[in-house]
Amino acid sequence: MSSTETLYSDLIARLRRLQALESVAELLGWDDQVNLPPGAAGQRAEQQAVLAGTVHGLAADPVLGERMAALTSAGGLSSDQRAVVAEAGRDFERATKLPADFVREKAAHSSRGYHAWAKARADSDFAGYAPILETHLELARREAAYLGQADNPYDCFLDLHDPGLTAAAIEPLFAELAAGLVPLARAIAGSAGADAPPRAFLGSHEEQKEFCRDVTARIGFDYNRGRLDLSLHPFCSGSGDDVRMTIRFTAGDPLSSLYSAVHEAGHGLYEQGLAPERRGTALGRNAGMAVHESQSRMWENFVGRSRGFWRFFAPRLRPPGPGGPPSAEEAYRAVNRVKPTLIRVEADEVTYNLHIILRFEIESRLFRGELAVADLPAVWNERSAALIGLTPSTDREGVLQDVHWSGGAFGYFPSYCLGNMIAAQLWEKIEGLRPDLAEDFARGDFRWLLQWLRENIHAAGRRHPPLELVRRVTGRPLSPQPLLRYLGKKYGELYRLAR
Amino acid sequence: MSSTETLYSDLIARLRRLQALESVAELLGWDDQVNLPPGAAGQRAEQQAVLAGTVHGLAADPVLGERMAALTSAGGLSSDQRAVVAEAGRDFERATKLPADFVREKAAHSSRGYHAWAKARADSDFAGYAPILETHLELARREAAYLGQADNPYDCFLDLHDPGLTAAAIEPLFAELAAGLVPLARAIAGSAGADAPPRAFLGSHEEQKEFCRDVTARIGFDYNRGRLDLSLHPFCSGSGDDVRMTIRFTAGDPLSSLYSAVHEAGHGLYEQGLAPERRGTALGRNAGMAVHESQSRMWENFVGRSRGFWRFFAPRLRPPGPGGPPSAEEAYRAVNRVKPTLIRVEADEVTYNLHIILRFEIESRLFRGELAVADLPAVWNERSAALIGLTPSTDREGVLQDVHWSGGAFGYFPSYCLGNMIAAQLWEKIEGLRPDLAEDFARGDFRWLLQWLRENIHAAGRRHPPLELVRRVTGRPLSPQPLLRYLGKKYGELYRLAR
Numbered sequence: 002m003s004s005t006e007t008l009y010s011d012l013i014a015r016l017r018r019l020q021a022l023e024s025v026a027e028l029l030g031w032d033d034q035v036n037l038p039p040g041a042a043g044q045r046a047e048q049q050a051v052l053a054g055t056v057h058g059l060a061a062d063p064v065l066g067e068r069m070a071a072l073t074s075a076g077g078l079s080s081d082q083r084a085v086v087a088e089a090g091r092d093f094e095r096a097t098k099l100p101a102d103f104v105r106e107k108a109a110h111s112s113r114g115y116h117a118w119a120k121a122r123a124d125s126d127f128a129g130y131a132p133i134l135e136t137h138l139e140l141a142r143r144e145a146a147y148l149g150q151a152d153n154p155y156d157c158f159l160d161l162h163d164p165g166l167t168a169a170a171i172e173p174l175f176a177e178l179a180a181g182l183v184p185l186a187r188a189i190a191g192s193a194g195a196d197a198p199p200r201a202f203l204g205s206h207e208e209q210k211e212f213c214r215d216v217t218a219r220i221g222f223d224y225n226r227g228r229l230d231l232s233l234h235p236f237c238s239g240s241g242d243d244v245r246m247t248i249r250f251t252a253g254d255p256l257s258s259l260y261s262a263v264h265e266a267g268h269g270l271y272e273q274g275l276a277p278e279r280r281g282t283a284l285g286r287n288a289g290m291a292v293h294e295s296q297s298r299m300w301e302n303f304v305g306r307s308r309g310f311w312r313f314f315a316p317r318l319r320p321p322g323p324g325g326p327p328s329a330e331e332a333y334r335a336v337n338r339v340k341p342t343l344i345r346v347e348a349d350e351v352t353y354n355l356h357i358i359l360r361f362e363i364e365s366r367l368f369r370g371e372l373a374v375a376d377l378p379a380v381w382n383e384r385s386a387a388l389i390g391l392t393p394s395t396d397r398e399g400v401l402q403d404v405h406w407s408g409g410a411f412g413y414f415p416s417y418c419l420g421n422m423i424a425a426q427l428w429e430k431i432e433g434l435r436p437d438l439a440e441d442f443a444r445g446d447f448r449w450l451l452q453w454l455r456e457n458i459h460a461a462g463r464r465h466p467p468l469e470l471v472r473r474v475t476g477r478p479l480s481p482q483p484l485l486r487y488l489g490k491k492y493g494e495l496y497r498l499a500r
Numbered sequence: 501m502s503s504t505e506t507l508y509s510d511l512i513a514r515l516r517r518l519q520a521l522e523s524v525a526e527l528l529g530w531d532d533q534v535n536l537p538p539g540a541a542g543q544r545a546e547q548q549a550v551l552a553g554t555v556h557g558l559a560a561d562p563v564l565g566e567r568m569a570a571l572t573s574a575g576g577l578s579s580d581q582r583a584v585v586a587e588a589g590r591d592f593e594r595a596t597k598l599p600a601d602f603v604r605e606k607a608a609h610s611s612r613g614y615h616a617w618a619k620a621r622a623d624s625d626f627a628g629y630a631p632i633l634e635t636h637l638e639l640a641r642r643e644a645a646y647l648g649q650a651d652n653p654y655d656c657f658l659d660l661h662d663p664g665l666t667a668a669a670i671e672p673l674f675a676e677l678a679a680g681l682v683p684l685a686r687a688i689a690g691s692a693g694a695d696a697p698p699r700a701f702l703g704s705h706e707e708q709k710e711f712c713r714d715v716t717a718r719i720g721f722d723y724n725r726g727r728l729d730l731s732l733h734p735f736c737s738g739s740g741d742d743v744r745m746t747i748r749f750t751a752g753d754p755l756s757s758l759y760s761a762v763h764e765a766g767h768g769l770y771e772q773g774l775a776p777e778r779r780g781t782a783l784g785r786n787a788g789m790a791v792h793e794s795q796s797r798m799w800e801n802f803v804g805r806s807r808g809f810w811r812f813f814a815p816r817l818r819p820p821g822p823g824g825p826p827s828a829e830e831a832y833r834a835v836n837r838v839k840p841t842l843i844r845v846e847a848d849e850v851t852y853n854l855h856i857i858l859r860f861e862i863e864s865r866l867f868r869g870e871l872a873v874a875d876l877p878a879v880w881n882e883r884s885a886a887l888i889g890l891t892p893s894t895d896r897e898g899v900l901q902d903v904h905w906s907g908g909a910f911g912y913f914p915s916y917c918l919g920n921m922i923a924a925q926l927w928e929k930i931e932g933l934r935p936d937l938a939e940d941f942a943r944g945d946f947r948w949l950l951q952w953l954r955e956n957i958h959a960a961g962r963r964h965p966p967l968e969l970v971r972r973v974t975g976r977p978l979s980p981q982p983l984l985r986y987l988g989k990k991y992g993e994l995y996r997l998a999r
Contacts, residue, residue, distance in 0.1 A: 017546075018550050018553075021546050021547045021549075021550040021551075022547075022550055022551070022554065024543075024547060025524060025528065025547050025550075025551060028528070028531065028547075029524065029527070032527065032531070036727060037742070038723065038724060038725050038726050038727055038741070038742055039724050040722070040724040040725040040741045040742075041725060041740075041741040041742035043741065044523075044740050044741040044742055044776070045742070047516075047520050048520045048521075048523060048524050048527075050520075051517050051520040051521055051524075052520075052521070052524060054517075055521065055554055223539070224537065225537060225538050225539040226537050226539040226540060227537055228535060228537055241540075241543050242537070242539045242540040242542065242543040243536070243537055243540035243543055243544070277543070
C-alpha cells in the first residue's frame with residue numbers, strides 16, 4: 002500500500018469514529034424532544050456536555066491535522082479524495098479554534114435551552130426564557146470571535162449551515178422575492194377565488210399517524226431504516242440507516258400533521274439517499290441546510306400539494322370522512338388555500354417565505370446589536386403585522402413558536418426560503434425532463450422523481466458549496482424567479498387572477 | 501484547599517464524566533430495545549463500539565490511576581471517601597487489564613447480538629443464533645483471561661454483577677433452597693387447593709398500560725424522573741433522574757404486564773433512591789444485581805402479590821371487568837396460583853427459583869466446558885422437564901426466551917434467586933418492625949416501606965459487598981430459610997397444605 006493510501010484510510014477511520022460519536026449526540030437530541038422525562042434535563046445537559054467535549058477532543062486531535070497536512074503534501078489524491086480532505090480540513094480548523102471548555106458549555110446550554118423553551122412556550126412566558134436566549138446569543142458571539150469572525154457573527158452561523166453563504170448574498174435574493182410575493186399575496190387576498198374551508202377529512206390522531214406513515218412510505222421513505230414519532234416541534238434527525246422524523250397534531254388543522262410528515266420525509270429521503278459507507282466524509286454528507294430544505298419543501302409542496310398527488314391519495318384517505326372521500330380536486334383546493342397564519346410551519350406556500358424574511362431581518366438586527374432580547378416580542382409582533390398582516394396575541398404564537406433558537410441554532414431560518422428557491426429552480430429542470438410527472442404521481446409512483454434527486458442531488462454529497470451545486474445541476478445561478486413563476490402560475494389559476 | 505481535597509475533587513469529576521458517558525451507552529441500549537429501526541443494527545453496533553472505546557479510554561486513563569495512588573498514600577480520607585477510592589480502584593484495575601480493541605469488539609458484538617436474538621426468538625431459530633452465542637462465550641473467556649481468571653471464568657462474571665460472589669458460594673444456597681422447594685411444589689401440585697383460573701379482569705393494551713402506570717406511580721415511582729415503554733423483554737435501565745422501565749403484553753395473560761411493571765418499578769425505585777449528586781461513585785451506585793433483584797422481587801411479590809395490595813387495587817382495576825371488579829380475595833388468589841410455566845418471567849413465586857437453578861446449572865457447565873452451544877436446546881429441555889415438569893415445544897419457549905445472553909450478560913441469572921432470598925430475609929426484618937404493613941398497603945400507602953428501603957438499602961450505595969450489606973441490615977448471614985418459611989406459610993394457607 003502506498004503511503005498516501007495508508008494516510009487516507011487512517012483519515013477515513015478517524016472521520017468515521019468522529020461521525021459515530023456525533024451521531025450519538027444527535028440521537029440524544031432526538032431523545033430530548035421525544036422521550037426525556039421533565040426532571041432529567043439537568044442530567045441530560047451533563048451527558049451532552051461530556052459527549053461534546055469528547056467529540057471536540059477527536060475533532061481537534063493534532064494527529065488528525067498532521068495526517069491531513071501530510072496527505073495534502075503527498076499529492077496523488079483523486080478529486081473525490083481532495084473534496085474529503087478539504088471538508089475535513091475545514092471542520093478541523095473550526096474545531097481547533099474553539100476551546101474545549103467553550104464546547105462543553107455550549108452543549109450543556111443547548112440541551113437545557115430546549116427544555117426551558119418548551120416550558121416557556123407552554124406558558125407563553127417570554128420573560129422567563131429571555132435570560133436563556135441572552136446566554137445563547139452571548140455564546141454565539143464568543144463562538145464567532147473564536148472563529149475570527151467577531152465583526153460579522155451572523156455570517157459565521159450562516160456559513161455553518163450553508164458553506165459560503167453570507168447575509169450580503171441573501172439580502173438581494175430575499176428582496177427580489179419579496180418584491181414579487183407581496184403583490185401576489187395582495188392579489189390573492191383581494192380575489193373572489195377558491196377560498197372554501199377545507200373539509201376535516203382526517204381522523205383521530207392514530208388515523209392521522211397511520212395516514213402519514215402510508216404517504217411517507219409510498220413516496221419512498223424506508224421504515225426499515227427510520228421511524229416516525231411525536232414531538233412538540235416537528236423535526237428530522239439522524240442519518241444513514243437510522244433516520245428519525247417527528248410530527249405533531251394541531252387541533253383544528255387536520256392537515257398539519259400530514260404536511261409535517263411529508264416535509265420531514267423530504268429531509269429523511271435525502272439522508273437515506275446519502276451513501277452510508279461514506280458517512281462522516283464530504284462524499285456522504287448533505288450539502289448544507291438550504292439544499293436540505295429544498296428537498297423537504299419540494300416533497301411537501303411541489304409534490305404533496307399537487308393535483309397528481311391528490312389524484313392518488315384522495316381515495317385513500319383514512320377515514321374517508323363523512324359522505325366518502327373528497328375528490329382529488331376538492332382535496333387539491335383545500336390544501337392550497339392561501340390564508341395568512343401566525344405559525345410558520347402551518348403557512349401556505351405563498352406567505353411562508355414572508356415568515357422567513359421576518360426571521361432573517363430579526364436575526365440580522367440581533368447580531369448587528371440593533372435589537373435587544375427584551376424587545377424581541379414587540380418587534381416580532383410589529384414585523385408580523387407589516388409582513389404577514391397578523392399580530393400575535395401571545396408570544397406562544399409569536400416569538401416563542403420555533404424551536405431553533407432554543408438550541409442556539411441561529412442562521413438556520415434563511416435555509417428554508419433558499420430551499421424554496423432551490424426547489425423551484427430544480428423543479429423547472431425536472432418538469433422539462435419529465436413533463437408527465439403528474440401522471441406518475443397519480444399512479445402513486447414517485448420513483449422517477451426520487452431517482453433523479455438521488456442521482457443529481459443526494460449522490461453529490463458535499464462535494465460542492467450549495468450555490469455551486471445548484472448552478473451545476475440547473476445550469477444557472479440561484480434566482481427567486483423560478484419560485485415566483487411557479488407560485489404565480491399555480492395560484493393565478495386557483496384564485497383566477499388576471500395575468 | 502488541602503492536596504487531598506484537590507485530588508479527591510479531581511477524582512470525583514473524572515468519575516462523573518465516566519459515568520455520564522456510560523449512561524449514554526446505556527441509553528443507546530434502551531433505544532436498541534425500544535426504538536431502533538431493524539435496518540440500523542449495524543450502524544448502532546458501530547456507535548456502541550466507538551462509545552465503548554471512548555469510555556474505556558477514560559476508565560483506563562493512567563492519570564486516573566496516579567490520582568488514586570496519590571490519594572491512597574496521602575491518607576486523611578473519611579470512610580466514605582475510602583469506599584469511593586476502593587471501588588474506583590477496582591474498576592480502574594479491571595479497565596486497564598482489558599485491551600481497547602477487545603472492549604470495542606465486545607460492545608459491537610453485544611449490540612448486534614440483541615438484534616440477532618430478537619430475530620431468532622421470533623423465528624424460534626436456535627441454529628441461526630448459535631454462532632452469535634459462540635462468539636459471546638469466546639469473548640467472555642477472553643475477558644476472563646485478560647482479568648487473570650482464565651481458570652474460573654464463570655466466577656469472573658458473577659463477581660462483575662455481584663462483587664465477591666462465586667459459584668462455590670452460590671451452590672450450597674441453591675441446593676438448600678431446592679431441597680425445600682421441590683417438596684413444596686409437589687405438595688401444591690397434589691393438593692385440592694385454590695387453583696381457580698384468574699378472571700381476565702385486565703383490559704386492552706392501553707388500559708393495561710394505564711393501570712401499570714397508576715400502580716407504579718402509587719408505590720412511589722417518580723414519572724417526572726422516568727418513563728414506561730414497551731419492549732420485547734421487560735427491563736429497567738438508566739439511573740438518577742432518568743430511569744426507564746419497559747413492559748410487554750402477553751396474549752392470554754393479562755397479569756403479565758402488571759407484574760412486569762411492578763418488578764421493573766422495584767428496580768426503578770432503587771435507582772431513583774440513589775443519591776443523584778453521588779452518581780458514578782460507590783456512594784451513589786447500586787450494591788450489585790442480587791440486591792437490585794431483591795428490590796424488584798420484593799415489590800413484585802411480597803408487596804404486589806399480597807392481600808393488602810389487592811385490598812387497595814382490586815376496586816381500582818380498569819376496566820373493572822364483567823360483573824364489576826373482583827374482590828380483593830378473588831384477585832389475591834388469582835395472582836397467586838402456583839402453576840408451572842415454561843417462561844421464567846411469568847412463573848409463580850414457588851417455581852420461579854427452579855427456572856434460575858436451571859440457568860445457573862447450564863451457565864456453570866458451559867463455562868466449565870462440559871456443554872457445547874449446539875447441545876443447549878436439548879439440555880435445556882431435559883433440565884426443564886426434570887426441574888419444572890414441562891418440556892418446551894419450541895426454543896422460543898425454551899433456551900431462546902431470555903434476553904440476557906444476547907448481550908453477553910453471563911452470570912446475571914443467579915442474582916434473581918439470590919434477590920428472592922435477600923428480599924425474604926429483609927421482609928422478616930421489616931414485618932418485625934412494622935407488623936401492620938398490610939394495613940398501610942390496604943390504604944394505598946407504600947411510603948413507610950419505601951422509606952425504610954431508602955434508608956437501609958438505597959442510601960448504603962455500594963459501600964459494602966452485597967452479602968455484607970444483607971448481614972449488616974438483617975443481623976444474619978444470607979440464608980434460604982426466610983424464603984422457604986415465607987413460601988411455606990403463604991402457599992400452605994392458600995393450598996390448605998398439612999403443616
